[in-house]
Amino acid sequence: MSDLSQIVKAYDIRGVVPDQWDKRAAEALGAGFAQFLRSSHPDSASVVIAHDMRASSPGLAAAFARGVLSEGLDVVEAGLGSTDMLYFAAGSMGMPGAMFTASHNPAQYNGIKLCLAGAKPIGQDSGLREIQANAQAILDGAAPAPTPVTSDVRPEQRDVLIDYARYLRELVDLRGIRPLKIVVDAGNGMGGYTVPAVLGDQLLDSLPLTIVPLYFELDGSFPNHEANPLEPKNLIDLQHAVVQHGADLGLAFDGDADRCFVIDERGEPVSPSAITALVAARELAKHPGDTVIHNLITSSAVPEIIAENGGTPVRSRVGHSFIKAEMARTNAVFGGEHSAHYYFREFWFADTGMLAAMHVLAALGGQPEPLSQLGGEFERYVASGEINSTVQDQKAKQQEVRAAYPDAVVDELDGLTLTFPDGAWLNLRASNTEPLLRLNVEAPTATRMAELRDAVLGLIRR
Structure with a gap:
């Protein structure tokens, strides 16, 4: 049974x-x-x-x-x-x-x-x-x-592979961009099946893209590394390959290829928050005044850039069910998460890493600067990334952290968010399945971020 x-x-x-x-x-x-x-x-x-x-x-x-x-x-x-x-x-x-x-x-x-x-x-x-x-x-x-x-x-x-590929190409036209060399790490997952169809010439006309494949062999035993680009160790091979091949950028897909991570020409990761802001700006150029959804631990730069491009930013709890619900409620044109899930109204409000990657290629190939410079326009703050701590009484620790910063603005949309006068903020969320607290910190400078991160971790782990 x-x-x-x-x-x-x-x-x-x-x-x-x-x-x-x-x-x-x-x-x-x-x-x-x-x-x-x-x-x-x-x-x-x-x-x-x-x-x-x-x-x-x-x-x-x-x-x-x-x-x-x-x-x-x-x-x-x-x-x-x-x-x-x-x-x-x-x-x-x-x-x-x-x-x-x-x-x-x-x-x-x-x-x-x-x-x-x-x-x-x-x-x-x-x-x-x-x-x-x-x-x-x-x-x-x-x-x-x-x-x-x-x-x-x-x-x-x-x-349906050719219809899928053709539909994505209709949404983002890559035919007129400058030639780009891309290293793609499929992690032995489904990106090895879909990338040649969408970005290569396997099924449709060729694009001005040279693809350097990394681990395209479909193998569910994942012999090279876990197909989880959220873990920095799983990006190392891609980072080295981008530099080695003198590529313009690198793309890493997870096992089922619905998430995509981006590496610039220096081998440095481009944060999903920056990708969210970049794609939002492109979608708002086509759909002025529309709504864009972002979860509450994307960078503060995301709602700033959405507003600067004439859009309406709407903040959501973390998780695709919350993002998709807000997308449907507001008829949002786009939504992005810190975990590299990207959602599109033109894709039935569903998430697709491939379409987000195509927006990055179109943006990069439509101007002469390298990705490090283009992406830098969307990176305004310094983030800690998500840090997990084993805590048996998560609620008590959240209350302890809240009490330590009585002058911060408190928000409890999803866990505990504290915002400080200098623009720094932290979010502390409990895991739904494990005795973990997840900490995210962002600040205007690396020094301020490290100071706040270390102080809060000291409280959590005491």
């Missing part, structure tokens, strides 16, 4: 295979998803399914498809793909979707990201809890097992 409470998270499904879930659980989840759609979204006739390069992904995806088919819905199998390719399929086809991936997690993990038609997200409060209950009832024997699918009921096979 599988206990789905171990793998059903706030916004997706994720766990170790086969210890925590297997094909039987995947089939039950497929049936549970179809039951949810029939009861809450009865206009849903088909589900589109894609999967990443992990060894367990094809089998889990096929089992899930059998569960969907057993409940009378049709299945469109898109095969290999990135998460944003699945969102494209769900958006362009107008059908719910399921992406089998564990993103940046180690090889023994797998998971499912579910969405409704139009790539609308599904989380605990928008259907995931009901899907879990439906599937758990099947696994426990409290509901009938999925009816075996007869041989004449088969999923439709549909390759």
Whole structure:
């Protein structure tokens, strides 16, 4: 008997295979998803399914498809793909979707990201809890097992890669930029599949881009490094390669290629906050006066630059469900997070690292300066990055930090945010799943940032 409470998270499904879930659980989840759609979204006739390069992904995806088919819905199998390719399929086809991936997690993990038609997200409060209950009832024997699918009921096979690539190229035209050399680290993940299609000449006409591939071989065992660019150690190979090849920039994708990190020509990271500000300025040039969403631990430069470019900045809690909800509520043209998730109205409010990368290429290739200079225009402050500390009583520590700075402006939108008269700020958030406090600090100077960071860490870890 599988206990789905171990793998059903706030916004997706994720766990170790086969210890925590297997094909039987995947089939039950497929049936549970179809039951949810029939009861809450009865206009849903088909589900589109894609999967990443992990060894367990094809089998889990096929089992899930059998569960969907057993409940009378049709299945469109898109095969290999990135998460944003699945969102494209769900958006362009107008059908719910399921992406089998564990993103940046180690090889023994797998998971499912579910969405409704139009790539609308599904989380605990928008259907995931009901899907879990439906599937758990099947696994426990409290509901009938999925009816075996007869041989004449088969999923439709549909390759959406070229349509995905063509759509992104329509959104950002790279044909007229100056020639650029790019090193791309796919981390043996799905970027090795989508980058040649979108930025290369595998499917469409060639662009003025020379791509130096790094770890493009699809390998879910991640033999070179973890496919998690948020960890600085996983960027080292890319940083060296950019300098070695004299490249204009480097791009690093995570395992399911929905996040993208950028390295400048010196081998230095360009912060996701700077990328958010850069893309926001480009989108606002096309859509003057529109709203742009940013989470509360992006740099203070982000709302400043949004306002300077005539847009309306709207601050959100950290997490894609909050960003997507604000995007939909405000009809925002764009949204960005410190974690390198970037969301676009023209992409059904879903996140796509590839489209953000294309905006960076267009901005860089449309002017003569190097990326270090261009990116520097969007870097105004010094940030600590996220620092985790193990704390058993997170709330007590937050209150202790708050009491230490009685003159700071207090904000509790997401954890504790303290803002100081000189523009420095800190945010202290508790992890939802571990006894951790996450600290982010930003200040006008490196000295001030280090001073504030060290003082707060001293309080937290005392």
